[in-house]
Amino acid sequence: MTETTTTLTHQTFGEDPQVGVGLMADDARTAARTLAKANRGRKDAALLHIAERIEAQADAIIEANQKDLTRGEQDGTSSALLDRLKLDKTRITGLADALRELAALPDPVGTVVRGQTLANGLRMRQIRVPMGVVGAIYEARPNVTVDIAGIALKSGNAVLLRGGSAALESNKALVGIIRDALSDQKLPVDIVQSVDDYGREGANALMAARGKVDVLIPRGGHGLIQSVVQNAQVPVIETGEGNVHVFVDASAPEKMAVDVVVNAKTHRNSTCNTAETLILHKDAAAGPAVLAALAKAGVALHVDDRAAAMLPEGTEHSAATDEDWGTEYLDAQMAVKVVDSLDEAIEHIERWTTRHTEAIVTNDLANAEAFIASIDAAAVMVNASTRFTDGGQLGLGAEIGISTQKMHARGPMGLEELTTTKWIVQGDGHVRK
Amino acid sequence: MTETTTTLTHQTFGEDPQVGVGLMADDARTAARTLAKANRGRKDAALLHIAERIEAQADAIIEANQKDLTRGEQDGTSSALLDRLKLDKTRITGLADALRELAALPDPVGTVVRGQTLANGLRMRQIRVPMGVVGAIYEARPNVTVDIAGIALKSGNAVLLRGGSAALESNKALVGIIRDALSDQKLPVDIVQSVDDYGREGANALMAARGKVDVLIPRGGHGLIQSVVQNAQVPVIETGEGNVHVFVDASAPEKMAVDVVVNAKTHRNSTCNTAETLILHKDAAAGPAVLAALAKAGVALHVDDRAAAMLPEGTEHSAATDEDWGTEYLDAQMAVKVVDSLDEAIEHIERWTTRHTEAIVTNDLANAEAFIASIDAAAVMVNASTRFTDGGQLGLGAEIGISTQKMHARGPMGLEELTTTKWIVQGDGHVRK
Structure with a gap:
């Protein structure tokens, strides 16, 4: 034939x-x-x-x-x-x-x-x-x-x-x-x-x-x-690609932060809706637990100085560079940055985003609203794993792909x-x- | 300054x-x-x-x-x-x-x-x-x-x-x-x-x-x-451009055909929703009246042989060529073709359309439905002037232009x-x- x-x-x-x-x-x-x-x-x-x-x-x-x-x-x-x-x-x-x-x-x-x-x-x-x-x-x-x-x-x-x-x-x-x-x-x-x-x-x-x-x-x-x-x-x-961020706000409940970040990174690490960079508020009580859970899940961490100080004693890690902020690892690796404020997190995301999916974990309503209003991406998640940017998960049926452009279709594309x-x-x- | x-x-x-x-x-x-x-x-x-x-x-x-x-x-x-x-x-x-x-x-x-x-x-x-x-x-x-x-x-x-x-x-x-x-x-x-x-x-x-x-x-x-x-x-x-056609079906009422065609051609002849080619069914009783009205309105007619035979005695005209079928005159000129059937009209349109606006004048419901289903254009008019393809006329408000592409926006574009x-x-x- x-x-x-x-x-x-x-x-x-x-x-x-x-x-x-x-x-x-x-x-x-x-x-x-x-x-x-x-x-x-x-x-x-x-x-x-x-x-x-x-x-x-x-x-x-x-x-x-x-x-x-x-x-x-x-x-x-x-x-x-x-x-x-x-x-x-x-x-x-x-x-x-x-x-x-x-x-x-x-x-x-x-x-x-x-x-x-x-x-x-x-x-x-x-x-x-x-x-x-x-x-x-x-x-x-x-x-x-x-x-x-x-x-x-x-x-x-x-x-x-x-x-x-x-x-x-x-x-x-x-x-x-x-x-x-x-x-x-x-x-x-x-x-x-x-x-x-x-x-x-x-x-x-x-x-x-x-x-x-x-x-x-x-x-x-x-x-x-x-x-x-x-x-x-x-x-x-x-x-397109997803250089996806999760921001853990100061008020993020520990269990929620651990669940969402670990799922976003490790549920399947080769997909475009997988998280690649973790941003921790400096006052996030959940920070050390999230890092410990990622390390335990076998995720290699590329961290800035303040994040390094939050790591459990003896955790292997490397220093994050600009290349890390810009990389879609599609692998069991994650960049970690600590910020002083929500605004600093938003600015970091705006600089490095591929406008696919961005997430915040928070219990602060005003911060959730500000994050939603400020982030320019196909999908913005509040207290939910980035892995939900998916036609099937969002109930849209068959998916052709996830559009990262703004014309005609943005996000999961269906029939x-x-x-x-x-x-x-x-x-x-x-x-x- | x-x-x-x-x-x-x-x-x-x-x-x-x-x-x-x-x-x-x-x-x-x-x-x-x-x-x-x-x-x-x-x-x-x-x-x-x-x-x-x-x-x-x-x-x-x-x-x-x-x-x-x-x-x-x-x-x-x-x-x-x-x-x-x-x-x-x-x-x-x-x-x-x-x-x-x-x-x-x-x-x-x-x-x-x-x-x-x-x-x-x-x-x-x-x-x-x-x-x-x-x-x-x-x-x-x-x-x-x-x-x-x-x-x-x-x-x-x-x-x-x-x-x-x-x-x-x-x-x-x-x-x-x-x-x-x-x-x-x-x-x-x-x-x-x-x-x-x-x-x-x-x-x-x-x-x-x-x-x-x-x-x-x-x-x-x-x-x-x-x-x-x-x-x-x-x-x-x-x-985009509008190489806009009006098809006058066999059953088209004479007054309606004259009104719609003359308005589509002469209301303002330099716009993209202005009609450029008239297609007459060979049995359209309205045909001669439509041609006479166009000639009276000062429209120069480029006609095929059968349309020439429908013209009032002594009407100036020229023979239509393929160039006429493909031209957006944006001027007081119109190409005229006579066809044997609705299907022939649809085939002619499919060959020359810029997919902007296409119109049928008819009293035959089945033909209206077939025209709507068969024509691939931003707007399909039934018994209405092609000049209605306009954001203001269709109640869409401010118009940026009329899109002739299929992605994102098709037809009149607004806010x-x-x-x-x-x-x-x-x-x-x-x-x-």
């Missing part, structure tokens, strides 16, 4: 990536126009059918995935990356289950956002409609292929995927199955297409396809996202963020005076 | 536009943090005070404007552009009145967009907050300086203005007055700054200021907008579109399990 697809894409769309991806985007637009009119029932049926076919063809997927894994091993890929790349029966069931969960979510398309009858009798309403053609650029994680294809389908969009060379065979197998399933369901197969045959040039063509691709979603590490943000002429939704709106204005021959 | 300001900007921020605009953006960020906490009362008081000072200093503004006009005349600027540039007492009163209207509008900041208490007891709400630092790039229209500064202030944003060299003196005078008024009101003067001293390089620096400027709004002609959209690394809200959101999550020591 895979070799045939490679040949066919080039045969159909030609060798020039820019031209080829443009033609694929045109096909995607046509498919999207049909999909935009499909009701929720049809889209959910398709999602469930894709889930079924993915499970039924698990062996073929695993076989294709094995080729990627073998090549990865030969290329000296790290075991962490190989683990991300790997698909087994359990993970394939997970992919199918994610599609089933998607089918159970409400459909944002057709929602009336606002509306009224104007003084002159014009009836107007603003409704949610699909974006149209979405592009996705990501790295070596075949699960993203199914995730994004499912989210695009549910929100009524066609999608052009660039999944990276490391997962080439896995992604081809998955895209093939999804397209077959769409065909079974009498939906246009070009709802889901891959530009991977064009390699890296496929990604560049997607970034340049202004007017043909409505929005581009990069998913992956810092380098990938920055490259897309800097180079794309297509509008991008930036899902709604893949829609735009359309004004519908109805009159009886109304004209402007 | 003007010469001093020129010297001062360079003295303060240095000769390098990139560095200087970066420093100005930092000052804007600091000012914006203060403004974000100002309540509506303070912002409205400032708007009213700016309005008062602008009227009080009308003579100084007119004097500065005269310098721009004189230079424009010497440079051979067209009389249409000179008219746009010109400020007199009446227009200055208009500027002040627009600020007063802005003060009367509700403040989007602080609006709760959605919220709930989760099963685990976490309280979450998503509120509107200002973007932060907004950039504006526009051309030779000093009224935009006051407009954008007022809209930014009301929505809680600081703004960096690049107003173009043709209006240099006028803009300097206006920015000086606005800053003085902000100072009177004990608000940070750096809420409003001009990068005009850096000339064209100031615009380039704004476009490159990713991370320092949150959103860039280009306002002006096709060339300016495309240049910003193509070159900016800062997120852009594209306010709300200059805000973003922030999640506020409050717990009692909540941690993730």
Whole structure:
């Protein structure tokens, strides 16, 4: 299957990536126009059918995935990356289950956002409609292929995927199955297409396809996202890093401070909503207990002088530098700073924040309000772990990523963020005076 | 005043536009943090005070404007552009009145967009907050300086203005007055700054200021907008062209068709919501009457063969070409095409649309619904003039422009579109399990 697809894409769309991806985007637009009119029932049926076919063809997927894994091993890929790349029966069931969960979510398309009858009798309403053609650029994680294809389908969009060379065979197998399933369901197969045959040039063509691709979603590490943000002429939704702070105020109850900080740092240390810097008020009675709990949890501490003095006798630590304040460790490490006041904490955060999630632990109402009002971030937590910045946790359903930009979507993005709106204005021959 | 300001900007921020605009953006960020906490009362008081000072200093503004006009005349600027540039007492009163209207509008900041208490007891709400630092790039229209500064202030944003060299003196005078008024009101003067001293390089620096400027709004002609959209690394809200179509269906009542088409074309022919192409169903009884009315209104018609046959005897016309289908005339000209079916009309629109506004005149409910569902545009009109795609007409208040992109804002943009959101999550020591 895979070799045939490679040949066919080039045969159909030609060798020039820019031209080829443009033609694929045109096909995607046509498919999207049909999909935009499909009701929720049809889209959910398709999602469930894709889930079924993915499970039924698990062996073929695993076989294709094995080729990627073998090549990865030969290329000296790290075991962490190989683990991300790997698909087994359990993970394939997970992919199918994610599609089933998607089918159970409400459909944002057709929602009336606002509306009224104007003084002159014009009836107007603003409704949610699909974006149209979405592009996705990501790295070596075949699960993203199914995730994004499912989210695009549910929100009524066609999608052009660039999944990276490391997962080439896995992604081809998955895209093939999804397209077959769409065909079974009498939906246009070009709802889901891959530009991977064009390699890296496929990604560049997607970034340049202004007017043909409505929005581009990069998913992956810092380098990938920055490259897309800097180079794309297509509008991008930036899902970003989290240099997340927790400020423990003077009045913070000890148990609460320990619980929140330890959870924010250690619940899962490689996620963007994981805390990276702890800021302690100099009078925070909870300070030493929090530091002791972090040390006990195996977190390496990078501390300023005053924080060093709060550490339990003999705790290993290193001196914090500006690099520590600016680093998203994504690891069992944490920078610690002691401040004289709430204002100093806010200024430190303003200097180093990536505007993802910032938290305060306090029992002082005025300080909580000042923190909420002063911090410019996608999410502000009061007495809650930063790990709650998550679409699932906040009850928003399937998550495409967490946006750290201010336009269109901020914070966890769900199905709604893949829609735009359309004004519908109805009159009886109304004209402007 | 003007010469001093020129010297001062360079003295303060240095000769390098990139560095200087970066420093100005930092000052804007600091000012914006203060403004974000100002309540509506303070912002409205400032708007009213700016309005008062602008009227009080009308003579100084007119004097500065005269310098721009004189230079424009010497440079051979067209009389249409000179008219746009010109400020007199009446227009200055208009500027002040627009600020007063802005003060009367509700403040989007602080609006709760959605919220709930989760099963685990976490309280979450998503509120509107200002973007932060907004950039504006526009051309030779000093009224935009006051407009954008007022809209930014009301929505809680600081703004960096690049107003173009043709209006240099006028803009300097206006920015000086606005800053003085902000100072009177004990608000940070750096809420409003001009990068005009850096000339064209100031615009380039704004476009490159990713991370320092949150959103860039280009306002002006096709060339300016495309240049910003193509070159900016800062997120852009594209306010675009309207190649607007009106489809007169077979069932369209004659009077309604004549009223809507003539109004859509001739109410004001230089606006983006003005109709440019008329599509007639071959069986539309209203066709000849519509064409006769357009001809009578002085509209030059570019027609296909079948439309030519519907023209009143002796009506001047030319043959429509592909160029006509793709042209936004912004003038008393209209392209006319006859189609066999609704589907053919929709296909023609899909090929040539700029996704701004599209209209149908019909009495066939199924056709109206099909048109609404099939057309991908910011606004779809049924039996109403395309001129209603307008923030004021749709009751949305002050308008920054009409967005033709799908991200963040689509259609008329008001104050709300200059805000973003922030999640506020409050717990009692909540941690993730």
